[in-house]
Amino acid sequence: MKQRKLQDVLEFNQNGCFCFECKDHYAEYIEQMLLKLYPSIGIISIEDAVYKSMRVKEYLKFYADLSNHRDLLEPAISMMHLQDLCHTKNAALTSSQIYRVMCAREIIVHKDILYVKEPLRNLEQDDVKIIMEWIGSLEDDKRRVYITSNSLKDICMMPGEHYYLDEQEELHTIENMDTLENPQQPLKISARMDEKILLFNPNEIDYIESLDGKSYLHVRASSFYCTLTLEELESKLKHFGFYRSHRSYLVNMQKVVEIVKWTRNSYSLKLNGMEDVRIPLSKGRIDDMKQVYDF
Numbered sequence: 464m465k466q467r468k469l470q471d472v473l474e475f476n477q478n479g480c481f482c483f484e485c486k487d488h489y490a491e492y493i494e495q496m497l498l499k500l501y502p503s504i505g506i507i508s509i510e511d512a513v514y515k516s517m518r519v520k521e522y523l524k525f526y527a528d529l530s531n532h533r534d535l536l537e538p539a540i541s542m543m544h545l546q547d548l549c550h551t552k553n554a555a556l557t558s559s560q561i562y563r564v565m566c567a568r569e570i571i572v573h574k575d576i577l578y579v580k581e582p583l584r585n586l587e588q589d590d591v592k593i594i595m596e597w598i599g600s601l602e603d604d605k606r607r608v609y610i611t612s613n614s615l616k617d618i619c620m621m622p623g624e625h626y627y628l629d630e631q632e633e634l635h636t637i638e639n640m641d642t643l644e645n646p647q648q649p650l651k652i653s654a655r656m657d658e659k660i661l662l663f664n665p666n667e668i669d670y671i672e673s674l675d676g677k678s679y680l681h682v683r684a685s686s687f688y689c690t691l692t693l694e695e696l697e698s699k700l701k702h703f704g705f706y707r708s709h710r711s712y713l714v715n716m717q718k719v720v721e722i723v724k725w726t727r728n729s730y731s732l733k734l735n736g737m738e739d740v741r742i743p744l745s746k747g748r749i750d751d752m753k754q755v756y757d758f
Contacts, residue, residue, distance in 0.1 A: 469493070469634045472626065473500060473609070480602050480623025482610040484637065484683070489628050490580055490611040497578050497609060505574030507565050509581050515554035519545055522553060523567055530572045539570035542600075544593055559590045566597060577601065578609045583617045598622065615685040619656055627683075637661070652699070654680050654687035661687060665703040669734055670742055671696055671713040684737070706752070708732060709745045722756075 472481055473496055483493060497504055514522055520540065527536040540546060543563040548556065553564065562582075569577060582594050601608050602622045612618050618625055618637070625637035651662040669681045671693065678689040678696060689696065697707050704716045714732055721733040723741070730744040744752065 469628065469632070470496070472624075472634065473497060478602075478605045478607045480598065480608045480610060480621055481626070482612075482618045482621040482623055483626045483628055483634075484613065484615050484618040485611055485628035486613055486630075489632070490613070493609070493611055493628075494578060494580065497576075501576045503574065503576075505569045505572055505577040507562075507569055507577070507579045507582070509558075509562065509584055511565055513553045513561055513564060516552065518550055518552050519556070519564055520549035522564065523571060526568050527571050532571050532573055535571045535573060539567040542570060542593075542597055543567040557587075558585060559587045562586060563590060563593060566594065570597070576607045576609075579611075581612050581617075582610060583620070584612070584614070595620065615683050616656065616687075619659060619661060652680065652689065652691075652696070654689045656687055663687075665700055665705070666715070666717065668700075668705075668715055669718050669737065670715060670740075671705075673711045681740075706755075708748055708752075709743045712742050714742050722752075 473493070475481075483490075485493070494506070494508075514525075517525070520536075523536060523539060523545075524533075527533045540549065543566055545563060545567060548560060548564075553561065556564065579598070582598065583591055586594065598608065598610070599622055608623070610618070610621055610623075615627070615637075627635045627637055629635065652665065652668065654661045654663065663680060663682060667682055669683070671689070672679050672681060672686070673693040676692075678691055678693050679686045680689050691699070693707075693711070693713055697705065697713055700713065705713050706716050708714050714734075718734045718737075719732045719742075720735045722744070723731045723733055725731065729746075730749060732742040732744055734740050734742065
């Protein structure tokens, strides 16, 4: 990953989508920075509230009148597929439908700069498609959009530039085959997500799991399909601190913080920051690991 300064990216005077994978508290930090830089920025957040006593079209018409963008009312309703909900009270909507209403509101208000927080979190599948089509249209319209999510998968689905803000507040560029200048760089492990090919440095991968003969890279709580077999991955990564703890698991030992003993011959590996993940350590590997790591 290439490093850039967060402030530089936020201040970069160019239209397009700028997407950040980060924890929720860093998303709040980014939002505050954006508000200081662009006080009139439009904001869409899953934490936003709508006037529950109002009906959908009544609510959107209120913003159309307020912003003097009455001509955008019907296009916004159409783009967010809200025609059948126009006379429904906001209080009766699902969270997924409310998010579409908030997006329609911002289509009407039509700010040049927009911040969207967690655009796909907890959305129904049909709504994901609607939101993705709209975000794609924002980039096509040459508008500037900032997006944050704690899901790497969600960020990689977005158009534009992708970044990861780590716990040390360092910003890294997330690379894929569309943005990489030289896709033949060494020491990259490729993974597929829909039509995209993502490239990961070995130290970004927490562990690799084989399920039904298919390999999946686990990176910061997201998993990605990899066309390589576990044996092929083991061969590529053996010099980068990866250990075959089990016939179905290849683990990055740099991420391991504890070897948990359950019984005399039963162990698992605990990873840093992943409380719910336990990587099995097979019986045949215990003696080998004891020699390597002296426990």
